[in-house]
Amino acid sequence: MAVRVLVTGAAGQIGYALVPMIARGAMLGPNQPVILHMLDIPPAAGALNGVKMELIDAAFPLLKGVVATTDVVEACSGVNIAIMVGGFPRKEGMERKDVMSKNVSIYKAQASALEQHAAPDCKVLVVANPANTNALILKEFAPSIPAKNITCLTRLDHNRALGQISERLNVQVSDVKNVIIWGNHSSTQYPDVNHATVITKDGEKPVRELIADDKWLNGEFITTVQQRGAAIIKARKLSSALSAASSACDHIHDWVLGTPKGTWVSMGVYSDGAYDIQPGLIYSFPVTCENGEWSIVQGLKIDEFSRGKMNATANELAEEKSLAYSCLA
Numbered sequence: 169m170a171v172r173v174l175v176t177g178a179a180g181q182i183g184y185a186l187v188p189m190i191a192r193g194a195m196l197g198p199n200q201p202v203i204l205h206m207l208d209i210p211p212a213a214g215a216l217n218g219v220k221m222e223l224i225d226a227a228f229p230l231l232k233g234v235v236a237t238t239d240v241v242e243a244c245s246g247v248n249i250a251i252m253v254g255g256f257p258r259k260e261g262m263e264r265k266d267v268m269s270k271n272v273s274i275y276k277a278q279a280s281a282l283e284q285h286a287a288p289d290c291k292v293l294v295v296a297n298p299a300n301t302n303a304l305i306l307k308e309f310a311p312s313i314p315a316k317n318i319t320c321l322t323r324l325d326h327n328r329a330l331g332q333i334s335e336r337l338n339v340q341v342s343d344v345k346n347v348i349i350w351g352n353h354s355s356t357q358y359p360d361v362n363h364a365t366v367i368t369k370d371g372e373k374p375v376r377e378l379i380a381d382d383k384w385l386n387g388e389f390i391t392t393v394q395q396r397g398a399a400i401i402k403a404r405k406l407s408s409a410l411s412a413a414s415s416a417c418d419h420i421h422d423w424v425l426g427t428p429k430g431t432w433v434s435m436g437v438y439s440d441g442a443y444d445i446q447p448g449l450i451y452s453f454p455v456t457c458e459n460g461e462w463s464i465v466q467g468l469k470i471d472e473f474s475r476g477k478m479n480a481t482a483n484e485l486a487e488e489k490s491l492a493y494s495c496l497a
């Protein structure tokens with residue numbers, strides 16, 4: 169049976185990169201038919217229809233239908249997966265929370281449409297910034313959607329961290345695993361390599377041992393990953409799109425189909441107090457996925473340096489939460 173996948177903001181630049189990936193099977197596998205639901209706002213209706221025309225023209229064998237609409241109820245009806253990209257991107261010189269007032273109100277409004285019209289077990293991924301706080305607002309205004317079904321994208325940061333390690337060691341990115349992004353999809357996020365390894369011909373080796381440069385790992389590596397979104401905006405004059413779309417596919421792919429044995433990924437999920445992170449935030453944790461459910465990797469040793477950084481990004485999320493509520497008041 170076809171899976172119905174909603175992409176909001178589908179006429180935008182991430183949407184344009186993402187919908188063909190979904191239609192080709194990159195998200196749900198090469199044997200899973202899909203029906204795409206694409207939502208955008210009325211001024212973008214013409215462009216949205218153009219994306220629909222291109223999807224038809226591409227003759228994707230897995231694509232069993234396309235709904236292109238500016239009606240949020242029609243867009244949300246019966247969807248099994250919702251990828252929430254709709255909103256405004258930041259421009260050069262802005263922090264992601266600077267788009268807060270414009271974007272959180274969208275998430276409050278769309279929460280009830282999802283709650284009332286999506287399939288009851290719908291899995292939600294929020295991409296639009298500030299991603300963690302938009303996801304939290306969506307969760308709070310859709311109380312009947314189980315909290316475990318609402319997540320935000322930090323897989324892009326996770327993949328960026330893998331990419332930086334692979335470049336530095338000159339190894340295949342697919343041989344690097346188990347980095348962690350803790351916290352907010354913002355410049356306070358903490359990319360942690362303390363448990364990361366590389367598969368070598370002599371077995372799995374710790375990244376710290378192979379790189380043997382703690383100054384780089386505790387300094388430039390962290391700031392490069394934290395600032396990568398800003399670096400892309402500076403270079404492209406537009407925010408990341410192909411890497412964001414590809415990482416969104418990775419996020420849903422692994423959530424639905426599972427993570428490989430011995431490997432974890434980073435997802436922004438509702439905190440249950442794990443690692444002493446206050447409940448009530450959408451915070452990025454290391455997770456494994458099985459049978460369509462994620463679970464936080466437990467019991468990792470946290471040193472003092474990591475603790476400070478994990479708390480700092482949690483504090484920023486708590487501040488964003490109050491700011492979001494003041495924007496909605």
Ligand SMILES: NC(=O)c1ccc[n+]([C@@H]2O[C@H](COP(=O)([O-])OP(=O)(O)OC[C@H]3O[C@@H](n4cnc5c(N)ncnc54)[C@H](O)[C@@H]3O)[C@@H](O)[C@H]2O)c1
Pocket residue numbers: 176177178179180181182183207208209212253254255256257258267274294295296297298299321322324325353407408409412
């Ligand atoms: N979490 C991440 O890793 C990550 C990565 C890249 C970008 N982003 C964020 O994703 C969002 C989209 O980025 P983009 O580059 O595609 O932006 P874009 O401006 O190209 O596209 C956004 C689309 O959303 C639409 N939109 C606006 N309000 C809407 C609403 N109420 N309902 C439905 N659609 C609506 C716009 O018309 C536009 O077509 C931004 O907030 C950006 O900052 C997040």
Ligand SMILES: O=C(O)C[C@H](O)C(=O)O
Pocket residue numbers: 257258264297324396397398400407408
């Ligand atoms: O940085 C941005 O504003 C876009 C996105 O969140 C990114 O990380 O590339």
